[in-house]
Amino acid sequence: MTERTDKTRATRRRFLAGAAGVAAAGVTAARADNAKSLAKNLPPNVADWSKSLGEGVGVRAYGTPSKFEKDVQRRTVGWLTATPESSVSFTPLHQLDGIITPNGLCFERHHGGIAEVDPNDYRLMLHGMVDKPLVFTLEDLKRLPRVNRVYFLECAANSGMEWRGAQLNGAQYTHGMVHCVQYTGVPLKLLLEQAGVKPNAKWLMVEGGDAAGMNRSLPLAKALDDCLIAYRMNGEMLRPEQGYPVRLVVPGWEGNLWIKWLRRIKVGDQPWYTREETSKYTDLLEDGKARQFTFVMDAKSVITSPSPQMPVHGKGFMVISGLAWSGRGKVSRVDVSLDGGRNWRTAKIDGPVFDKSCVRFYYEHEWTGEQLLLQSRAMDDSGYVQPSKDALRKIRGVNSIYHNNGIQTWAVKSDGEVENVEVG
Ligand code: CO
Numbered sequence: 001m002t003e004r005t006d007k008t009r010a011t012r013r014r015f016l017a018g019a020a021g022v023a024a025a026g027v028t029a030a031r032a033d034n035a036k037s038l039a040k041n042l043p044p045n046v047a048d049w050s051k052s053l054g055e056g057v058g059v060r061a062y063g064t065p066s067k068f069e070k071d072v073q074r075r076t077v078g079w080l081t082a083t084p085e086s087s088v089s090f091t092p093l094h095q096l097d098g099i100i101t102p103n104g105l106c107f108e109r110h111h112g113g114i115a116e117v118d119p120n121d122y123r124l125m126l127h128g129m130v131d132k133p134l135v136f137t138l139e140d141l142k143r144l145p146r147v148n149r150v151y152f153l154e155c156a157a158n159s160g161m162e163w164r165g166a167q168l169n170g171a172q173y174t175h176g177m178v179h180c181v182q183y184t185g186v187p188l189k190l191l192l193e194q195a196g197v198k199p200n201a202k203w204l205m206v207e208g209g210d211a212a213g214m215n216r217s218l219p220l221a222k223a224l225d226d227c228l229i230a231y232r233m234n235g236e237m238l239r240p241e242q243g244y245p246v247r248l249v250v251p252g253w254e255g256n257l258w259i260k261w262l263r264r265i266k267v268g269d270q271p272w273y274t275r276e277e278t279s280k281y282t283d284l285l286e287d288g289k290a291r292q293f294t295f296v297m298d299a300k301s302v303i304t305s306p307s308p309q310m311p312v313h314g315k316g317f318m319v320i321s322g323l324a325w326s327g328r329g330k331v332s333r334v335d336v337s338l339d340g341g342r343n344w345r346t347a348k349i350d351g352p353v354f355d356k357s358c359v360r361f362y363y364e365h366e367w368t369g370e371q372l373l374l375q376s377r378a379m380d381d382s383g384y385v386q387p388s389k390d391a392l393r394k395i396r397g398v399n400s401i402y403h404n405n406g407i408q409t410w411a412v413k414s415d416g417e418v419e420n421v422e423v424g
Pocket residue numbers: 156254281282293294295296402403
């Protein structure tokens with residue numbers, strides 16, 4: 001053993017002895033951090049970063065996260081990726097807190113790759129059953145009255161790999177096809193009013209400018225209710241992978257409808273029965289029939305920490321943290337169970353609670369190393385309660401891919417490791 005290692009150990013022992021008086025949680029956190037720390041940077045020494053000038057302003061014209069946060073990233077699942085242009089990446093839910101997803105971490109789902117749209121050449125065409133067909137430039141849209149709204153966006157296939165049993169080991173993979181940002185945009189109602197919708201119109205066809213020409217049928221009533229033509233997310237212009245420069249926002253409804261690189265809206269009196277609402281995005285039931293136009297994303301929640309990618313470091317105080325959302329309105333309550341759904345306690349919702357948005361919930365627990373079967377269940381202001389997976393399967397069978405909002409279970413083992421499981 002070298003002298004330096006000896007000194008490191010001695011310093012660590014002293015530090016821990018000095019910290020013995022603080023709360024148990026503090027000691028646990030310090031111990032976990034110290035495992036990777038260099039003693040020379042720890043109190044009472046002056047740390048390396050205090051001994052010389054740091055980087056100046058302007059070096060990073062567009063800021064990036066600390067290099068120590070480089071493992072906070074979107075991830076893909078190999079066997080779900082046939083080709084990268086028609087695939088999905090997942091939001092690292094386990095590494096985030098609060099309700100807002102940073103723009104660079106919002107999950108991606110493309111059908112024909114990311115279209116690179118020159119904003120000068122961008123046009124939105126509005127036609128069909130209208131008095132006056134219109135074409136908008138990006139500047140036209142930006143001159144119109146705008147609103148700011150925080151909404152979750154969930155892919156209908158989120159948790160779709162879990163229908164037949166627990167499969168993917170991580171909240172990122174079981175629930176990471178959801179994100180929540182603040183959009184700035186023009187109410188779609190305004191554009192429809194400008195064009196003058198014919199009295200017998202009932203549906204819109206919304207179409208993207210990507211190579212897949214992604215298109216869906218959208219009920220006119222929803223368009224007039226709360227849909228947005230959005231061009232900003234969290235204050236800045238949309239990211240290319242989120243539809244730059246313009247995407248459709250369809251609050252509370254499945255992500256597939258939120259057409260990116262939006263180029264065309266056609267008004268009609270019936271649905272178009274596009275590929276994305278016939279061969280895809282329908283829900284196959286046990287009897288061979290399929291549900292169609294299941295737009296609303298029902299109330300759902302997931303504990304993001306602890307979770308398989310975020311194990312527990314030692315006994316003592318811990319905060320169980322998670323996200324909940326509902327496409328029907330506001331999340332009114334979230335319950336947490338430590339024993340696989342036998343007993344439920346009400347979690348604390350902290351931060352803003354918006355309509356059709358994510359909420360953050362916390363439940364505090366003093367962990368003695370006992371096995372936990374962690375669950376959360378969301379309720380919304382329509383009275384809806386998130387169902388267990390078995391209750392959902394009784395109605396829906398196991399053939400579906402889409403709309404799996406069953407209660408998730410994480411098993412916390414005595415060593416703090418966490419696993420995706422199901423309880424009978
Ligand atoms: Co659906």
